[in-house]
Amino acid sequence: MLDDFLLRAALAGVGLSIATGPLGSFVVWRRMAYFGDATAHAAILGVALALLMSLPIWLGTLVIAFAMALAVSWMSSRGQSPDTGLGVLSFSALSAGLVAISFAPGVRVDLSAFLFGDILAVTRADLVLVWAGAIAVAGLIAWRWSRLLLSTLSPDLAAASDINPAREGLVLTLSLAVVVAVSLKVVGALLISAMLIIPAAAARQVAMRPVVMAVTAVLIGWAASLAGLWGSLQYDTPAGPSIIVASALIYLTLTVYSTIRNT
Amino acid sequence: MSLIVARDLSVSHGRRPVLSHVNFSIEAGEIVTIVGPNGSGKSTLLRALLGMLRSSGKVMKKPGLVVGYVPQKLALDRSLPMPVSSFLNLPKPHSPAAQAEVLRRVGVPDVAGQQVADLSGGQLQRVLLARALLAKPDILVLDEPTQGLDQQGEAAFYQLIETVRAETGVAVLMVSHDLHVVMSASDRVICLNGHVCCEGTPHVVRDAPEYRALFGQGTQGALALYQHAHDHAHHDCDHDHSTGKDAANAG
Numbered sequence: 001m002l003d004d005f006l007l008r009a010a011l012a013g014v015g016l017s018i019a020t021g022p023l024g025s026f027v028v029w030r031r032m033a034y035f036g037d038a039t040a041h042a043a044i045l046g047v048a049l050a051l052l053m054s055l056p057i058w059l060g061t062l063v064i065a066f067a068m069a070l071a072v073s074w075m076s077s078r079g080q081s082p083d084t085g086l087g088v089l090s091f092s093a094l095s096a097g098l099v100a101i102s103f104a105p106g107v108r109v110d111l112s113a114f115l116f117g118d119i120l121a122v123t124r125a126d127l128v129l130v131w132a133g134a135i136a137v138a139g140l141i142a143w144r145w146s147r148l149l150l151s152t153l154s155p156d157l158a159a160a161s162d163i164n165p166a167r168e169g170l171v172l173t174l175s176l177a178v179v180v181a182v183s184l185k186v187v188g189a190l191l192i193s194a195m196l197i198i199p200a201a202a203a204r205q206v207a208m209r210p211v212v213m214a215v216t217a218v219l220i221g222w223a224a225s226l227a228g229l230w231g232s233l234q235y236d237t238p239a240g241p242s243i244i245v246a247s248a249l250i251y252l253t254l255t256v257y258s259t260i261r262n263t
Numbered sequence: 264m265s266l267i268v269a270r271d272l273s274v275s276h277g278r279r280p281v282l283s284h285v286n287f288s289i290e291a292g293e294i295v296t297i298v299g300p301n302g303s304g305k306s307t308l309l310r311a312l313l314g315m316l317r318s319s320g321k322v323m324k325k326p327g328l329v330v331g332y333v334p335q336k337l338a339l340d341r342s343l344p345m346p347v348s349s350f351l352n353l354p355k356p357h358s359p360a361a362q363a364e365v366l367r368r369v370g371v372p373d374v375a376g377q378q379v380a381d382l383s384g385g386q387l388q389r390v391l392l393a394r395a396l397l398a399k400p401d402i403l404v405l406d407e408p409t410q411g412l413d414q415q416g417e418a419a420f421y422q423l424i425e426t427v428r429a430e431t432g433v434a435v436l437m438v439s440h441d442l443h444v445v446m447s448a449s450d451r452v453i454c455l456n457g458h459v460c461c462e463g464t465p466h467v468v469r470d471a472p473e474y475r476a477l478f479g480q481g482t483q484g485a486l487a488l489y490q491h492a493h494d495h496a497h498h499d500c501d502h503d504h505s506t507g508k509d510a511a512n513a514g
Contacts, residue, residue, distance in 0.1 A: 029343040150353040153343065159315045160332030160404065161354050201342075208344050208378070 005120055006229065012122045012130050012186050013225025013243060016195065019134035019179050021218030022141045024200035025210070026172055029152050033197050034083070035072055036176060038090035040192040042068030043180050044097030047114050051104035058129055058181050066177035068093060073173050077166070094189070117188030117240035119229070126185050133182030137175045141214075144171055149210055187240045194244045199224060202251035205258040220250050265290055266328055266402050266434055267312055272320035274304070274311050281307045282318075283458050289402065294428060294435040294448065298468075299455035300477060305438040306335060306406050308455065312436075313404060328402065331395030331433075335406040337387060339380045347382070347390055348375045357397050365393045369423065384411025388420070396427065403427075405437035421448055 027036050043061040050060025068089065075085045101109055113121070141148065148168050151158040155165035180192055187195050199220040200213065207213035228243030269287040273280065282304040289295050297305045311318040313330060339345060351362050366372050369389040374382060382390060388411055395403055403424065409417040425448060428435055452468040454460040460473035468474050
């Protein structure tokens with residue numbers, strides 16, 4: 001029989017993957033990987049503010065992650081080199097967050113839980129948050145699928161079809177902030193991007209259509225979550241990183257498979 | 264009413280003005296070609312008219328106007344798997360039969376299952392046109408649509424556009440610098456160089472001093488040659504439909 005905490009951990013990983021599959025596909029298609037990193041790093045600053053102002057952690061991270069995502073997309077729309085700007089913003093937010101957390105009164109804060117996640121300590125309330133956020137994001141992406149896809153493919157083609165590519169970009173920005181906020185407890189600020197990118201990149205090796213890639217990325221996320229948790233239990237390794245290692249192994253396997261098939 | 268009207272349209276990239284005080288309109292069923300040297304703001308004008316970039320001045324589109332846009336090029340990221348059949352369904356789905364019909368029409372009947380990223384330049388232009396036609400547009404906007412096509416393919420491409428216009432009454436707005444190929448296929452030519460230098464029927468524009476100043480006398484010969492060739496092609500088209508079909512399938 002599964003232990004309760006293990007069941008909750010599995011449900012958290014599975015739930016999160018419902019959002020990271022499709023959102024991660026867009027992150028890969030739009031080359032937003034570093035963008036995801038910056039948003040996730042900013043979440044640490046959100047944690048600090050939430051602790052200092054006695055707000056729920058998810059609210060603090062959601063607000064700060066969204067503000068960060070907006071700042072970054074505004075910056076890149078101004079034609080500034082996203083690379084350097086992102087780096088400055090990203091690491092400033094991360095470090096400012098770490099510094100600010102040290103000022104938080106009362107309870108000693110377990111930093112590594114925020115940096116690497118603590119999936120085995122997921123509570124029922126966390127689960128509700130993860131599932132609600134993930135389903136909202138997946139639903140949002142499904143609803144606007146064609147518009148998002150065309151805006152990603154070519155903003156000009158989208159504009160000619162009366163789709164506002166900037167607004168669709170904002171949809172993804174908001175989704176990213178939601179995913180960061182709800183997944184902080186599960187995989188942590190440093191590994192959220194990995195959860196977005198690796199399953200989607202693995203799915204790319206076998207998928208020939210956009211929708212297939214998004215769905216496959218969800219399935220890979222599920223497999224990686226379950227395999228990672230199993231491995232973590234088996235070998236007594238940290239759970240969050242084990243999930244990422246599992247998805248990396250899936251990526252490797254599918255890459256080898258598709259390379260062999262195509263030669 | 265006009266399909267698109269622009270009044271006093273100006274666009275700058277940073278501080279550099281690219282277009283200044285352009286007035287423009289296009290009517291239903293009209294073929295308008297924009298010509299001009301490199302950097303004269305041809306693509307910019309199209310993009311400003313379609314609301315793809317910020318401009319000052321006024322652009323009015325007829326309410327509910329459906330635009331079929333064929334961009335100069337489409338840079339598709341390899342990370343996005345996109346077969347032609349999925350691409351044609353953006354943003355609105357179409358039946359496989361409708362897709363097959365339009366692909367046959369533009370002369371690439373066998374590409375539905377191929378990845379867009381694997382298409383040749385010429386095939387991609389045709390697929391982009393197919394996608395634009397599927398929307399049943401009121402106006403086709405083509406930005407140097409024949410890049411990547413050989414001469415034969417180019418002639419077939421323009422012939423197809425004329426045929427579509429004759430059948431559906433779609434208006435066509437295109438940018439080109441293949442002066443000799445395009446000019447006499449147009450009802451109206453706009454000669455652009457940051458502003459509208461001159462405008463009118465191909466003959467009027469060809470004889471305008473502003474046009475001569477931009478393109479020199481050299482194009483005269485080519486233009487005359489083309490006019491002859493074009494009239495000839497048109498003659499064929501009117502009386503023998505197989506010519507048009509062959510041409511559309513060529514390349």
